[in-house]
Amino acid sequence: xxxxxxxxxxxxxxxxxxxxxxxxxxxxxxxxxxxxxxxxxxxxxxxxxxxxxxxxxxxxxxxxxxxxxxxxxxxxxxxxxxxxxxxxxxxxxxxxxxxxxxxxxxxxxxxxxxxxxxxxxxxxxxxxxxxxxxxxxxxxxxxxxxxxxxxxxxxxxxxxxxxxxxxxxxxxxxxxxxxxxxxxxxxxxxxxxxxxxxxxxxxxxxxxxxxxxxxxxxxxxxxxxxxxxxxxxxxxxxxxxxxxxxxxxxxxxxxxxxxxxxxxxxxxxxxxxxxxxxxxxxxxxxxxxxxxxxxxxxxxxxxxxxxxxxxxxxxxxxxxxxxxxxxxxxxxxxxxxxxxxxxxxxxxxxxxxxxxxxxxxxxxxxxxxxxxxxxxxxxxxxxxxxxxxxxxxxxxxxxxxxxxxxxxxxxxxxxxxxxxxxxx
Amino acid sequence: xxxxxxxxxxxxxxxxxxxxxxxxxxxxxxxxxxxxxxxxxxxxxxxxxxxxxxxxxxxxxxxxxxxxxxxxxxxxxxxxxxxxxxxxxxxxxxxxxxxxxxxxxxxxxxxxxxxxxxxxxxxxxxxxxxxxxxxxxxxxxxxxxxxxxxxxxxxxxxxxxxxxxxxxxxxxxxxxxxxxxxxxxxxxxxxxxxxxxxxxxxxxxxxxxxxxxxxxxxxxxxxxxxxxxxxxxxxxxxxxxxxxxxxxxxxxxxxxxxxxxxxxxxxxxxxxxxxxxxxxxxxxxxxxxxxxxxxxxxxxxxxxxxxxxxx
Numbered sequence: 001x002x003x004x005x006x007x008x009x010x011x012x013x014x015x016x017x018x019x020x021x022x023x024x025x026x027x028x029x030x031x032x033x034x035x036x037x038x039x040x041x042x043x044x045x046x047x048x049x050x051x052x053x054x055x056x057x058x059x060x061x062x063x064x065x066x067x068x069x070x071x072x073x074x075x076x077x078x079x080x081x082x083x084x085x086x087x088x089x090x091x092x093x094x095x096x097x098x099x100x101x102x103x104x105x106x107x108x109x110x111x112x113x114x115x116x117x118x119x120x121x122x123x124x125x126x127x128x129x130x131x132x133x134x135x136x137x138x139x140x141x142x143x144x145x146x147x148x149x150x151x152x153x154x155x156x157x158x159x160x161x162x163x164x165x166x167x168x169x170x171x172x173x174x175x176x177x178x179x180x181x182x183x184x185x186x187x188x189x190x191x192x193x194x195x196x197x198x199x200x201x202x203x204x205x206x207x208x209x210x211x212x213x214x215x216x217x218x219x220x221x222x223x224x225x226x227x228x229x230x231x232x233x234x235x236x237x238x239x240x241x242x243x244x245x246x247x248x249x250x251x252x253x254x255x256x257x258x259x260x261x262x263x264x265x266x267x268x269x270x271x272x273x274x275x276x277x278x279x280x281x282x283x284x285x286x287x288x289x290x291x292x293x294x295x296x297x298x299x300x301x302x303x304x305x306x307x308x309x310x311x312x313x314x315x316x317x318x319x320x321x322x323x324x325x326x327x328x329x330x331x332x333x334x335x336x337x338x339x340x341x342x343x344x345x346x347x348x349x350x351x352x353x354x355x356x357x358x359x360x361x362x363x364x365x366x367x368x369x370x371x372x373x374x375x376x377x378x379x380x381x382x383x384x385x386x387x388x389x390x391x392x393x394x395x396x397x398x399x400x401x402x403x404x405x406x407x408x409x410x411x412x413x414x415x416x417x418x419x420x421x422x423x424x
Numbered sequence: 425x426x427x428x429x430x431x432x433x434x435x436x437x438x439x440x441x442x443x444x445x446x447x448x449x450x451x452x453x454x455x456x457x458x459x460x461x462x463x464x465x466x467x468x469x470x471x472x473x474x475x476x477x478x479x480x481x482x483x484x485x486x487x488x489x490x491x492x493x494x495x496x497x498x499x500x501x502x503x504x505x506x507x508x509x510x511x512x513x514x515x516x517x518x519x520x521x522x523x524x525x526x527x528x529x530x531x532x533x534x535x536x537x538x539x540x541x542x543x544x545x546x547x548x549x550x551x552x553x554x555x556x557x558x559x560x561x562x563x564x565x566x567x568x569x570x571x572x573x574x575x576x577x578x579x580x581x582x583x584x585x586x587x588x589x590x591x592x593x594x595x596x597x598x599x600x601x602x603x604x605x606x607x608x609x610x611x612x613x614x615x616x617x618x619x620x621x622x623x624x625x626x627x628x629x630x631x632x633x634x635x636x637x638x639x640x641x642x643x644x645x646x647x648x649x650x651x652x653x654x655x656x657x658x659x660x661x662x663x664x665x666x667x668x669x670x671x672x673x674x675x676x677x678x679x680x681x682x683x684x685x686x687x688x689x690x691x692x693x694x695x696x697x698x699x700x701x702x703x704x705x706x707x708x709x710x711x712x713x714x715x716x717x718x719x720x721x722x723x724x725x726x727x728x729x730x731x732x733x734x735x
Contacts, residue, residue, distance in 0.1 A: 006524050014513065212508030216569075219474045219502045220525040222494070405476065 003221045004229045011204070011233025016240060025241050029248055049074075050127055052117070053081045053097040055090060058106035060142050069138055075130045093120060101131070108146050111139070178275045180339055182284065183363035187335040190292055190358050194299045194328055197238045201300040202317055204230055205307030205404070214404045223401040227308075228393070231300050235293060242292075279366050287365045290382065295358025298389040299324065305396035308403035309411050309419075316410045323413070331356035335363045342367045348377070354388030357381045395420050426488070427452040427577060427608045428473065433482035435468050442468035443479075444632035450610065450625070455603050457623035457640075458612040459713075461721050465632040466612050467505065470579055473610075474502045487576065498527040501575035505582045505612075507566050509554045516550035519569055526573040533572070540568045544594070559586045567595055571602060578602060581612045596622065616714040626713070630721050644710040647719075650683040652692065655705035663699070668692055680709070 015021055054061060066078045078101070081090055092100040099119035106112055115135070117128060144154055205227070208214045217226050302324055310316040334356050338347035342364045350360035351373070361381050364373050398420040403411075411419070428450040435443040443465045450456045460466050471477040473484060475493025484491035486499060510518055516537065523533035541547050544564060554562055563586055571578055580599075584592050599622065603609055611623060619626060620640060628636035636643065652669075655678050668687035672680040683692055689706070696703060711719075 003525055006521065010521055208508075208510075211511060212504065212506040213510055214508065215476065215504040215506065216502070216508055216522065217525065218476050219500070219504075220497050220522070405471075 004225050004232070007221070007226060007229025008233040008236065011230050012236045015200075015234065015237045021237070021241070025244050029245055050076045050098045050123065050131065051096065052076060052078050052099045052101050052131060053090060053092040053095065054078050054101045054103065055081055056103045058103050060106060060108070061103060061138060065138050065141065069134050073130075073134055073137075076127075076134060078131075078134065092118075099123070101135075108139075108143055178278050179342075179366040179368070182275065182279055182366040183339050183342075184335075186284070186288055186366070187332070187339070187359045187363040190288075190295055190362055191328060191332050191335075193238050193292060194295055194358070195325070197234055197296060198300045198303040199321075200237075201231055201234050202303040202307035202321065204234070205304050205400075206310065206312065206314075206317060209308060209404055210312040218404065223404055224397040226404075227301070227304050227397055227400045231297060231304060231393075234300065235296050238292075238296065280368065283369055284366055287369075287378075288362060291358040291362050291385070294382070294385045294389055298354060298358070298385065298392050299328065301389070301393040301396035305399035305403065305416070308400040309406070309416055311407065311410065313410075320410070320413070327355045328359075331359040335360050339363045342372050351377065352381050352384060354385045357385050425452050426450060427486065428610075429485040429488075430469075430473070431483045431485070433469065433472060433484070434480045435465075435472060435477060436480055441632045443472065445482075446629070446632075446634045447482075448627055448634065448637070450608060452608055453603060453606055454625050455599070455609045455611060455623050457619040457626035458610055458629065459614060459616070459619060459626055459717060460629035461614060464629045466629055467581065469629065470502070470581060470610070470612060473577075474500055474579060498573055499576045501526075501570040501573065501578045503566055503570040503578075503580045503583060505585075507563065509562060509566065509569075511555040512553055514550070515552050515554060515557075515565060518554065519565070519572065522569050523572050528573050536572050536574075537568075540572060544568065560588055560591050563587055564591060564595070567598070571598075571607075575607065577608050577610065579610045579612070582615075583611070583613075584615070584618060614717075616712065616717055620713050628717065628720060635720055636716075640713070643713070643716065647711045647716045648708070649711065651709040652681050652683065652689065653678045653705070653707045653709050654681060654692075654696070654703060655679075656696070657702035657704065659701065668695055678705070 054066065061080065063080050066080055070077055079097070081092070081095070081097075090100060092098075098121075099117055102116045102118065104112065104115070117131065149157070208217070214226075221229075303321060306317060306320045306324070310320060331350070334346055334350040338344070338350055338360050341347060347360065347364055350356045351364055361373070361378070365378075367373070369375070369378055399416050402419040403416075426449045428448070430446060430448045433443055433446045434441075446465075446469060458466055458469070468477065472479050473491075475491070475496070486496055513521075519537045520530070520533050523537065524530060528536070541549070546564065546568070549557070549561075549565070554565070557565065567580075567583065570580070583595060583599075587595065599609055599611075611619070613619060623640060625639055626636070626643065627634055638646075651672065653675070659679070667684075668691040669681040669683045672682055674680065681692065683689065689708075693703065693706065
């Protein structure tokens with residue numbers, strides 16, 4: 001036991017002291033935020049403000065109507081044009097327009113789905129849907145006038161609506177909106193951890209094998225201790241990184257709470273507080289810690305075994321670890337289904353079967369325990385995952401013991417399984 | 425008293441009888457040479473002695489007790505043929521870590537490392553990384569790490585490969601000193617001249633079996649071919665009558681002769697003197713271990729990877 005501690009200490013300290021760890025710890029949250037805000041910003045920026053020429057054959061769209069809408073909504077400008085008789089198409093390009101809207105003869109009772117918008121370039125739905133909305137607002141006005149619906153009636157038509165507020169009565173705190181985003185975040189984090197730190201275990205084992213230090217170490221400790229020490233050391237590194245991130249978030253939250261007075265910051269704080277009250281935070285944190293560690297052990301021991309089986313060639317390791325990486329990616333697909341239907345069959349099976357349960361169950365838990373996830377399901381999932389990682393660690397240990405001193409041709413999965421059942 | 429005894433050790437792999445029924449006894453304080461061609465099973469045998477492999481059959485006794493790999497780790501120091509250290513780890517920390525894995529406490533390990541580093545002039549290496557060292561330097565470090573915890577049994581696999589003569593002698597001296605202080609040394613190699621120089625006992629392994637075992641002196645006597653080298657002022661003009669030897673050839677103005685069965689060196693001298701020869705020197709030529717090795721191993725195929733284990 002003392003020796004495992006020594007190995008854990010070495011694995012932990014050599015990694016945490018590295019400059020790359022410190023940089024990654026600081027940069028990841030920044031990149032993550034950048035990704036979220038950046039994509040929003042770019043989507044906003046890439047929306048084109050189109051100047052559209054409108055040729056109206058229906059007679060409904062008058063200049064007054066267009067001007068009124070242009071004043072209300074400046075995301076596009078619609079201008080009525082009249083192609084000269086005899087001219088087949090209007091040369092909107094040279095007249096300074098981006099696109100050309102051709103409105104045919106229309107019946108106000110039927111409408112038309114085929115109104116043509118021509119342009120010399122392609123514009124995304126982000127731009128064209130705005131024009132469509134503008135057009136429909138005018139169409140509503142035209143219909144209202146034809147039906148003789150006055151302003152009062154219009155208001156009634158628009159504002160009188162029925163809405164549904166969903167409530168889970170066994171767990172009134174569960175709020176689907178926040179649960180969805182928290183679940184997604186948890187699932188993705190576990191996915192990243194398993195992939196990134198799992199491959200760190202693999203690379204670490206490969207390094208020991210190619211450096212030939214493995215033989216010196218296994219003459220002092222059992223190969224199984226060596227593998228376990230490495231996995232635990234790296235798990236602690238991941239955990240450290242996490243705690244640092246949580247601490248960052250906490251500090252930033254409190255600092256903005258104290259100093260921030262702007263409206264945007266206040267609404268952000270408001271929504272954070274709403275998350276705190278609507279979701280069982282201690283439960284989510286506890287389950288996160290559990291699924292993070294158990295899922296990591298489940299996968300990283302297999303990654304360690306692969307690292308022990310191959311030589312210094314990274315491609316060999318990649319081809320051998322491909323099926324394992326596929327399992328993790330399938331889990332992510334199952335999670336995206338589960339998050340929209342947290343009590344459906346994919347969610348249920350995905351969160352029970354050990355290979356996908358760390359990711360899928362974590363996406364369900366914010367919806368509420370025991371409301372969405374009954375206690376028995378949580379218990380079964382945890383028990384199976386513990387059983388699962390004990391099995392994979394045992395299995396990996398057997399492969400590791402043989403692989404770490406074996407040089408030469410890359411073994412296949414079939415051979416690896418044979419190694420696992422060799423007598424010692 | 426034997427420090428290590430092996431009884432009928434066997435280790436079969438899927439395509440190879442790596443060690444096939446080997447028994448050995450190694451006396452305390454001796455320097456024991458384990459010889460054999462590549463692929464003879466030396467490394468597998470050593471890995472069983474160091475507890476890396478479990479034997480399929482047979483028993484190992486260390487210090488007259490049954491060998492327990494977990495408990496006896498501290499009694500053995502092993503330097504594998506393929507040297508290995510963490511390239512990016514600082515040398516001092518690395519030595520400390522590996523010594524602690526052998527069971528030394530931190531302070532003990534620190535003290536011993538300092539002694540060795542001073543002794544071999546390595547003090548300035550402490551904060552360097554292994555990747556900064558030359559091959560010979562890292563070899564020296566590897567040796568220090570192997571013997572640091574003062575093991576009773578030291579196993580060195582090709583300890584001099586890659587060392588220059590100066591460092592080679594340095595390590596050789598350390599090996600002798602360790603042996604004098606009571607450590608037993610097993611020395612695995614196929615470099616025969618080093619074996620003759622250092623070892624007092626040897627065992628020769630080939631194809632997983634032990635084919636020879638004994639003191640260097642005795643083995644040489646067993647394999648001698650009654651060859652003598654004779655230095656003479658001038659050769660006798662004629663060789664008449666009952667000649668007790670046959671001429672094999674000459675080398676550096678010395679005649680090489682083989683004494684016939686039933687005759688003795690004295691008969692040779694008597695005969696030559698009678699023929700009027702003036703003798704300057706008369707020496708027995710003992711076979712070198714190299715000759716014995718080649719004679720015993722020759723003819724066996726170099727690669728035996730694909731033999732059938734079932735048969």
